[in-house]
Amino acid sequence: MENLIGLLVLAPLLGAGVLLCGGRRLDRSGPWLGTLLAAVSFALGVVLFADMLGKGGEERALDVTVFQWVPVGGFRADVGFHLDQLSMTFVLLITGVGSLIHLYSVGYMAHDERKRRFFGYLNLFLAAMLLLVLADNYLLLYVGWEGVGLASYLLIGFWQHKPSAATAAKKAFLVNRVGDMGLSIAIMLLFTTFGTFAFDPVLDRATDAGEGKLTAIALMLLLAACGKSAQVPLQSWLGDAMEGPTPVSALIHAATMVTAGVYLITRSGAVFDAAPDAQTAVVTVGAVTLLFGAIVGCAKDDIKKALAGSTMSQIGYMILAAGLGPVGYVFAIMHLVTHGFFKAGLFLGAGSVMHGMNDEVDMRRYGGLRKYMPVTFVTFGLGYLAIIGFPGLSGFFSKDKIIEAAFAKGGTEGWILGGAALLGAAITAYYMTRVMLLTFFGEKRWQPDANGELPHPHESPRTMTIPMVVLAFGSVFAGGLFSINDTFLKWLEPVTGHEEGHSPVSALTVTAATMLVLVIGVAIAWAQYGRRPVPVTAPRGSLLTRAARRDLLQDDFNHVVLVRGGEHLTRSLVYVDHTLVDGVVNGTAASVGGLSGRMRKLQNGYARSYAVSMFGGAAVLIAATLLMRAV
Amino acid sequence: MNPVNYLYLAALLFTIGAAGVLIRRNAIVIFMCVELMLNACNLAFVTFARLHGNLDGQIIAFFTMVVAAAEVVVGLAIIVTIFRSRHSASVDDAGLLKL
């Protein structure tokens, strides 16, 4: 079994290697090869899952050290895997959803001449993500962490001829790097505190370290999570990342990559539990982001960006839950899984819509598509219902638990967090309904594309619809499946631990309140977009709307402070280097040269001048002699 | 009077000669000034001989005279040669070695 874990990671990695180095021979077979290897990986995951189910709750974890990676003095990093229920959940989600997206991409990217490379990148992404969740130490996790960043860089910037895509890719990587900085500092702190950074020894002995150190570690981990999971203040890359092909958005920015932050916090639960201050920071970030993302999602007319805002918001829920400690870990992961299903479905649906609409992304130019794309409509609709938390669907179960847990935090804090979560639910209902109405209902507002052709919406090919259907099943049933008998809770509990929260309001009240805000949100959206015709160009909107369209001015802030400031800094440094640092050097050289030039003039060729110097020298000598005598 | 005054005189003559060497351009005059300086030295030597009460100073002065004679002979020959080719006895014109 142990060897299978290695294979699990190796399969997509091999795919990436073969596809990227294979050359044009693989252009035709490449997509299928990539998909096959993703599927193999999924199959291995299932085998391991079955094996794990055959064991008792506590013995399910599987550790395997493949080889010593960096053995230097007291510093030991191994390439080793740790497969427990938490990683297993992720493995299945990643490989499962990943395989579906591979399949979807076969259709979506069919006409792209560089699709071989695209599948290579997708496989690389899977491999990195698997490495991330399977690593048994933080350094190896870091490798996967950055590998994910690299793959997302390559995928977002896949259409490199578009400057916007290239810029978005760069931005994603850079913002992620800031987060990575947090992770690397966290690892350094772990090393200096514990002398190691393998999960087991660190997490077992977490409480032995001082709380200050633990808080620092936890905060750094939070920074890392913010980067990867697009949480405030490092959320700005996610919206731009929609420049990538839609399957990328589905895979990376919905189902897998952005969940890495949640994984990291959950995995490091022991550290966070021992650092309550850091936990407060985590829940704050989560709560702020869930509102932030939701508000941004409301204002975007680009369907993918609206969904990106939604992703941000949903991850905010997960982070919030993870920040609550053992009360929330399980629900964070549960929401993560259900979100993986419905958000992937939504994105794939959006991709399908764009596919049929000549790559138009502006929802104001959609409308009335339900007749033309029935499968897309149904699957997207199910995803929609799931995300807003329609009773009985996946989102309902997982989100409800999180809101409950937030209230259970207790005190003012609990009320604030719970309130924020409830408000977020309302806004979610609003913006998702908006997306739904604008896209599939109402009259046709189609506009001719750049070539002057009106789009001819049509249903997408089989390779694209099948994954959507499968994901729709997931969106509908996953939540129920997990919640019956607390299956998911029991599955994860041995790893993350669990405590029941003591909510000041009863579970039923929370559910009722959730339903209420849901209805309110949907109703407002209906009032705005369902009853009235929708203008094709966006109205100017209120100050908040305009701010939200610009990602609540975060980018402007970044631009003014970081980009401009950075440009000024580098430009002035270039100047300083040239004028000051090099100037000192060149100045020395020039002054030596100038001095010699001047000294040269003393050698004017007149014997009498030389005589004066000689005579002066003689005078000085005599003076010196006399002085020496006098002394 | 103290014979030291001869020394002062010698110093004065020496400096005047030196000034002439530095100021004048005519090689012949410069030579004459050099001679003046040598003579000043001789005067000093002779005075020293008197002060010390032996003849060594005079011997040195004597040798100086001989050497000065030799020097003048060669120097003036050089001046004449230079003058022949350059039509000038100015030391400032002899600057071929300058860059």
Place this chain on the structure above:
Amino acid sequence: MSLAASLAASPASTTSTGEAVQFWILAVVAVLGALGAVLMKKAVHSALSLAGTMIVLAVFYLANGAYFLGVVQIVVYTGAIMMLFLFVVMLVGVTAADSLKETIKGQRWLAGLCVLGFGILLMAGISNASLKEWNGVGGANAGGNVEGLAALIFTKYVFAFEITGALLITAAVGAMVLTHRERTERAATQRERAEQRVREGKQSRPSPDHHPSTTGSAWHLPTPAPAPGVYARHNAVDIPGLLPDGTTSDLTVSPTLRARGQVRDVSDEALADLKALEQRSSDWQERGRSEDADAKGASK
């Protein structure tokens, strides 16, 4: 001698008043001579001033008991060396006066500074030395100054003396080598020079031996230069010949004379004479012309 002998007897602290008087008078002369040597514009004057200083120094040598040197100073220095100087000065051009204007920037300031500093240092050094008493050279001169010197030269300083001899010979040879110009080709005969002159269309090549001022603008004629003087009136070399319009021609006078400004111009005189002549001839022709006119009219 008796003075020297008395001086030699015991360390003295002062000289005789006579010597003091002599010193103060002659020292002034010496300094003036030195200054003259430095400051005179003409090399000849410098040389003469220097000769004066040297004679004064010879007297001082004698006063200091260096009898031999005193004589040698006069014979060798003033007699031989200074004369050599004068020869060279004559060779180079006795009339040439140097400009005392300084051409090197800052040279005079620097020189002044150095000289002043050096002088002050020397004086300070001398005054620093404690020279209250001295021995006098009388004892050393007791056996005769020349004998004393000779004894030293041929014993203690014999090597230096021999080497000085070698130096003198070397200097003599060197001077000969330096001034001697070996003729590497046969000297051109007068005929050859004349032919070359005609061939080149020039009178003669200015020789490098000539003083720059003699290389005038006149050297362009293949023929001998026109003679000086006004024919039948003057034949002195310093009087330029007249051109037909009565003005003088520079070609006819030696450039040396022109440079010296020793040309006597008689053109005014000649012009006046000419005028008078013309007057007279016109007076005479007055008559002749009317006769002439008559003759013409008659012929018509």
Place this chain on the structure above:
Amino acid sequence: MAFPLLTLTAAIPAVGAVATAAVPAGRRTAAKWLALAFSLATLALAAVQLVRFDPDAKGPFQLTESHAWIADFGVRYELGVDGIAVVLIALAALLIPFIMLAGWHDADPQESGSSRWRPTQGFFALILMVEAMVVISFEATDVFLFYIFFEAMLIPMYFLIGGFGDGAAGNGDAGAAAQRSYAAVKFLLYNLVGGLIMLAAVIGLYAVTADQLGSGTFSLQEIVQARAAGKLDIATTTERALFLGFFFAFAVKAPLWPLHTWLPNAMGEATAPVAVLITAVVDKVGTFAMLRFCLQLFPEASKWATPVIVVLALISILYGALLAVGQRDIKRLVAYASISHFGFIVLGIFAMTSQGQSGATLYMVNHGISTAALMLVAGFLISRRGSRLIADYGGVQKVAPVLAGTFLVGGLATLSLPGLAPFVSEFLVLVGTFSRYPAAGIVATLGIVLAALYVLVLYQRTMTGPVKEEVRGMPDLRARELAVVAPLIALLLVLGVYPKPVTEILDPAVRHTMSQVHQADPKPDVNDVEAAK
């Protein structure tokens, strides 16, 4: 007498240089192959060294050779390698063939006149000459011997920088030639000044040993042993002064801020292979010498100077990275990136932890390979378009995907992406620094963000976006070029995933150095973890 393996390793390229230089003008290709053959022979000898080297053997140096040379001044011809040296020799020997291959046509004469001037022969001979000197610098355990070759290296480098342009501005261009000669002179003078100060320190060291030991010596081991035995007691002030003298020269060579300004000029003006030679091979002698001479000869002074040096290294890291962001010239950008990386190396050395020093030594190797990959591909790119300006490129990815891909991998290695070799070393340096100087560690970590910035900006501006008109029709990598880049990238991957063979050789040497400096790693707070496990 044992087989003089070390001497032979240095002698082979030297002989090769003479042989290559002697090839007649008409036989350019023969000269190239001859030079390549000699460099491969050197590589083989370096490999033999690696095999014969026993990491677990006792004593600091192995394969030693020792002969009297200038007996009057105690100068000995002493060679020996420790783990660090043997790895760096292997690096140099490994990179030289690639440098030659990459510069295969760089020194072809412009017009095929049958002049007596033989630039090709000269180019390859000079490279071999540099290799010989670098190798012997790594091997020398006598300070004076080291000094001679440390300085002599400048001469062939001077001609390589000044004599061969990259054709970016036209080889015949007078302006380019002037720039190049400026860069070469700057390189020479800068390093000479450093070298002269070191010479003073070398003489000072001799004076001190002569004073206290009776007869002066330059032998590293003798001095170290004498100090350990208490026979040699260098006064604190003297030790510090001597240390500074040595360190200054190495800091110029390394180069450390603010002594770095020669590097961008030299790397910008030289051809790409020569630039690689500078930064990947020659500059390593500087950082290597810090480890071998500064730390071992003057342990107390090293500890005394550490705070200042750490700050300078930090400035180098950030400053180099920021300036790299601001560059408009590809090669200068790589040069500033190298300055940043050298900052990391120096930081690791002076963090005085085993992780830091292992990381730094490993970094030397990895930086050599990664910069070689990036710079050589950049050179191929520049040779195609004839411009070094970033703004002249755009959309290369579309027309030359393999070139762009290899460029990206080189860039990713430069920004220390995990999975590629430099990551391991950079992280070791960071951890090592952090465990002793947490603040410095955090500041240095900023460097990884900036590294991402300059690499990605470079990649974005040159390789992505709409295809520029001038770039259209640019050929992709040729077989020769691929043969240069592919092994380097493979090496980056292998060392990134499995650096253990290298670290195993380095580790004992680093531990030895640490013990020389009397430094132990800081203990973790919770130190019974291993026991508990």
